Structure formats: structure tokens, C-alpha cells
Amino acid sequence: VWNVASAYADPANPAPPPPRMTASDLARIREEYAVSARFLFINSGMRVWYDYTFFVDDRIQRWGPEPDAASGPYKGLPPCRSYAGQDFSGPGGGDFTILDTKDVARTNKEPIYEPFPFVGQIEQAFTRRWVPARKTWEFYGSGGGTYGIDEWDRGIPGRSQYLGGSDTAWLATHEFHHQIESLGAFSLANREDDRVIFDHFFPRKREKRADGTWDEWVWSTSWKHGEHWDGIAYFDKMLTPVQWLRLHFGETITVADADEDGVPDNDPRLPFDEKRFGSDPKKARTDGAMTDRSKAQLSTWAPTPLTDTWKKAPQPRIMPNPRKADSDGDGLPDHLDPYPLYPWQPFIWPLTAEVDGSAAEWADVPLSGSVKAQGVTAEFRQGHDEAFYYACFTLRGPWQRVWVGLDGEGEGYYTTSSTYAFTIQKAEDGSGAVVRPGSANQCPGMVWKASRSADGSVIVEVGIPNRGDGLWFWQGGGREVGASISIWTTDGKPMSVYEPYALFYCRMLERHGRAELPPGAPRELEAGPGVVEHSFAEGMGAWQPGEGWTITNGAARYGEGAEDRNQLLIGGLNARAFDLWVEFEAANDLHLGAWRAETETPNNVNDDVAFLGGFGNARSAIRAFGAEAGAEESGIGSGRHTAQLSRRNGHLWVLYDGKPIIHGRDPNPQAVVTRLGFLGGWGGAQAIYRVRYRVEKDGA
Structure with a gap:
């Protein structure tokens, strides 16, 4: 099908006509439908055979109006039956018609009588247009559109329509699956637990919109699977053989299966059998462990990620091997391996x-x-x-x-x-x-x-x-x-x-033992330019004490107070990078932290906090926005010590007596902190003698 108007973008120099589709091109398209049939057959448990029958209208046809200047091979071409009056009519690109198998060239939208009617049809136009920038004819790509079986009583089958420039195997699978969903709604109970599942993926939900109405998706169409091919494979494996056999349309046939393993022995009509799989038709478990059908279903048999049919190429990958107990060669037999086609550890x-x-x-x-x-x-x-x-x-x-x-x-x-x-x-x-x-x-x-x-x-x-x-x-x-x-x-x-x-x-996997600290730890903060230092022997100064903090014997000491008012803070800051150093004594639980302006009550589970000697003076850790970012099994010794909490370039560090002991990553490195300080409590009898801090606004 040619878009003739595109060839006359420059009427004085019309584009050369495209070559006709060859027998090889048509064979490639037939193979795409064979891939679709095999995928659907295997994932239905080899219960449903989608027998695609081809009718080809091999006339050169026109897409869109004929330009007045059209001449030669472009003149007088019949309009394409799929053309819907515009260059692209979504989602499939064209119009829906009903095929008369006795006269494929006739455009028809009325019911057709056939002695044994087809359950459904797919119409695919191979429409091309001239692209001047690349000086080539290119196929139109499209999504797909589908009508279900609703008008079967009028003699109108299910119908799908799409164009020829996209992934034909996928569109055939996805769109015809919509027709099967319609057959399921007609044949099964059409309820949540008895249906062919709709292959657009959404979790069950009920959410209130701003206007007071509800956004609902009542029947889930999403489980533990991936996109596209993987979703349909998952859905069709959920149906039982009895459900598939209850479909009212098509024929019920039997085929030879000598070992009764669920895989046909040797039937060239079908998309798949033991001969093509390589299994033994006389042994239900060719590999000695798994049934041959279960072995075949280790793969979804999806071909490739979605792409233009004409660009596809074979990809080597591990497939189920019915003659081997261990298909991927990782040392685990397939029936015990959680991923029998992947040799990597999960x-x-x-x-x-x-x-x-x-x-x-x-x-x-x-x-x-x-x-x-x-x-x-x-x-x-x-x-x-x-x-x-x-x-x-x-x-x-x-x-x-x-x-x-x-x-x-x-x-x-x-x-x-x-x-x-x-x-x-x-x-x-x-x-x-x-x-x-x-x-x-x-x-x-x-x-x-x-x-x-x-x-x-x-x-x-x-x-x-x-x-x-x-x-x-x-x-x-x-x-x-x-x-x-x-x-x-x-x-x-x-x-x-x-x-x-x-x-x-x-x-x-959780980390065991003590991890080696990465390079880049900060040095202990010393007095100097840009460093603010304060001794609590001189009083609180600019530091803001919460309940329980008092100046005693040259230190800010914590006694008792409400847990939500146990802070000793310096405010008015604006920093992404900081160093907070302290000379202290504590029986346990020294907490240093940095908090954002939007954090109403600084505590030990919000923003960036480090504690030394927690959990009975047995564990020290960094908590970053509620999650433990780094830890070690250590406590606080008696007497005076120094500690430091630093943040640089998304890294958090804790120093104890001048040596780095804990490292962690900050999950929110761009967060601006406005307060630094300490938390008292947990029976730690914390005493803060001296503090130093340095802040940098752009040090994230």
C-alpha cells in the first residue's frame, strides 16, 4: 500500500515507486504469526491452538487521496480497504472491515456467511510513505485496535486492525488476545476468578479524585510479572485446562501424546510438539525430573523486546533443554533452580x-x-x-x-x-x-x-x-x-x-563482619577560619537548650526531661555540608544530628543522626532519614572523648577520638539543614564540654 501523495511532495520530482513486497517479505510476516501462535499455545499449557489462516490481497493499493499530478505507476491505484479517511486513525492506524474470504479485494462491512465461520480476523495493511529527508520508503508503524465477539450473533467476528511497520508478532499476540478475552467473557463466568485476563496491566485500586468521584480498577490485571510478553504469559498460565476447554468457539480436537505429558508428539499442524522441542515422546520426563510440558514452560518463548519486524535478528539465549537436567549449567537442576534459564545467582x-x-x-x-x-x-x-x-x-x-x-x-x-x-x-x-x-x-x-x-x-x-x-x-x-x-x-x-x-x-544480602571504610574520610575538625567554636564553661551562648539541659561544672549536662524536648541545638544555619565536633562524656548514647527547617521536632529517627554507645553501650550507628546507613558494634569508654559527624558529597562519617569509625550514604544529599546539635537521654548522663562546627551551603 503506497501513500501516493507522499511521493509527490515535490510534484516536479516525484519519488521513485517502492519495490513490491517479495515472497521473502511475506514469509517473514508469516513467521511472525507463527511466533505468536507458538507463544500463545505454550503459555496456555498447549490447550489452545490459534490457527492463523492467511488471505493476501496482493494488489498495489493507494493510502489517501490521489494527487492531481499522479501519473505512471501512481495513477489509478485502488484505495486501500483499511484507509479510514485520514493518514492515521488510532490506535491501529486504519479502519475495520469484514473480510469476504471468497473475494478478498472487496471492501466490506456487512456480515458474511461462511459454512464454518472464523472466530476472529486480523487486518494488517503494509502501508508505506516516502520520507524525503532519508530518500526512502518506510512502513507506517502503529499500535493496534480490536473489537470483540459482541456482534457474533449478526455474523460479525471479532476484529483486530494494525499496520505493517511495527512488531507484527507482538501486535498479533496482544490484539488477538483481546479477542480471546472477549470470548472468555462470553464463555466463562465473566467474574474476577473466572475470566481470560485483560492484557492491559493495572493493580486493583479505588482512589478518590479531587472532584469527589472515584477512580476504580476492580479486577486486578497485574501480578508478579513484567511488561508486554511477560504479562500475557503470566496471565494465560493462570487459567486451568478446564477453563480453556470451556471456550464456546472454535473446534475441540485431540492429538497424539503417547506419554501423556501434555506435549503433542509430532503434529506439523500445531505450533509446537515434542519433535521440535527435542524431547522423547515416549518419556513424560525426558530429563528424568520435570515433565516435558513443565520443562517447555520454563520459557515464555517470547522472541525479542518490541521492535519493527524488519529490524529483528536472532538472539542467542539459554532455552529449556529437555535432554539436560540443568539447562543453564549453573549446577542446580532445573526442577530446583529458581531461575533455571539464568546462570547468575539471584x-x-x-x-x-x-x-x-x-x-x-x-x-x-x-x-x-x-x-x-x-x-x-x-x-x-x-x-x-x-x-x-x-x-x-x-x-x-x-x-x-x-x-x-x-x-x-x-x-x-x-x-x-x-x-x-x-x-x-x-x-x-x-x-x-x-x-x-x-x-x-x-x-x-x-x-x-x-x-x-x-x-x-x-x-x-x-x-x-x-x-x-x-x-x-x-x-x-x-x-x-x-x-x-x-x-x-x-x-x-x-x-x-x-x-x-x-x-x-x-x-x-545483609553485610556480615565489619566492612572496610571507603577512602575520603574527613579529618578531625580543628579551630581555624570558618570554624565556630564554643566552650560551655562560658555558658550556653547561642546554643538553645531543651528541657533537661543545664550548665554544671563547665559543661552542658543532661539530666531529665521530656523526650520530645531533649535537644541542644544551634540554629540559623543553611548548609548541605557540615562538620559537627564535640568533646564530651557519656555513660552511653551520645547523639549528634543535623535537621532541616521542615522537621518540627528533631529526634533520633529523622534527618541525619549519629549515635555512639546505643543499645546498652554496645552499638554505634548513622541513621539517615530514618534508615540505618552504617553501624558497628562499639560503645563509649569512660572519661572524656571527642566525636564528629560530617556530611560531604552525599557521604556521612562518624569519627571517635579523631578516627573514622562509621561511614554511610545520605539518601537525600541535597537536603539543606538549618540546625546542628545533640540529643540527651536514655540514661546516658551526657556532658558536652566544647563544640566546633563548620557549614558549607554548596558542599553536597
């Missing part, structure tokens, strides 16, 4: 990363995923501490962009509003890459840095904060994070680190 490793675009600190961190195809090599690693989740991407070769989805709740890509999704876009300058948020929440609090190494590799580090400005929160180990990573080359070829759009869920 863990997020204890790590504190600088997020500076360097991979040096990741050298000993195991891979969480990798792919090598089309000249591209991509590696993914991840780690965490109490302040941040960290990810490191190493990219080599002709890659163009990477799409990353991270589910920090461990419940599915769409199930919460806290999923972080972003694109890593190649940059041709020295920076290597640019990271752009792609999720509706715009990835709050996320930080990143990219660099290009001497060998041309691009390193991208990403950090997502624990609390603070971020949407994720955790404590210690055990939190699951799911990752989905898709990559496209400079010429548009797609690949996926995991099964397309599937989430690889890994658990945070």
Missing part, C-alpha cells in the same frame, strides 16, 4: 558504591546478568547498603539505548507506583551515556553517572535511595528487587538480558 550484594561512573569498585561483584549479541556485550551488576541500591552497567559495541525496569517492591512491574524505569541513551561525547527517567513517577531521588573508558566501554552507575527523596525503603537484607533489561543496537536490532520483559528477582 542476590544483590553488600556494597557501597561511589556512583562516579567508575567500575573499579565492582570488580569483585558477581554478574547479575549479561548478553552478547549483534556485536554488543552488556553486563549488569547490583549491590546495596543501608542508604542506596546500586546498579552498574558495562556496555560495549554498537549499542544505542537500554531500557531498564526495576521493581523495588518485589510484587511486579505494574503492581505498585514505585517501579523505577529509565532509558540509558548512548551519547557520542566523552560522557558515554545519558540516563533519562521513563516511569510516570520520574524516578525520584535517583542519581547516576556515566563515563567512557579507554577501551571504548561505557560504564553507567545508578543509585536509588533508601527512603529520603526515593520511593523505596528497606532495612538490612531480604528485600527483593526485580530487573528487566532490554537493549537495541544502533541499527535497531533488539536483545534482552533475560527473557524479554521478564523480571529477574534478586534478594539483598
